[in-house]
Amino acid sequence: MCQNWLLRFTDREVLPRIYLELCLVSSHKFMQRKVHQSDLVRLAKMLRGIAEPICNSYTCAYLARVGHDIDPYEKEYLLIMLEFCLKHWTNAHKNPNNKNMPKEEYFDLFEPAIDWIF
DSSP states (O other): OHHHHHHHTTTSOHHHHHHHHHHHGGGGGGGTOOOOHHHHHHHHHHGGGOOSHHHHHHHHHHHHHHHHHHOTTOOHHHHHHHHHHHHHHHHHHHSOOOOSSOHHHHHHTTHHHHHHHO
């Protein structure tokens, strides 16, 4: 049944699929398989599809939390996430998308996510 839900979201938008997979990571035991490092790396690479920097940062923070619960000593997926997050943060700093809020307030919104990732 769990496999059926994962297959339903294969060709849909990236963000709901990532959050669904992260929520269902703990249910992999019902599919008679454990979560491998390759699953976390695959999810970290999927984060490249999230274009909005704040949304990307908080999704990275959630993946970091879930990945730490699975294997606190594995860091490969974190390095992949940090590489892409750094690109998003530098692009957001050069070309801020939010015109309704001062730049300092906009970048203050990143701090909780960055703290969780590190």
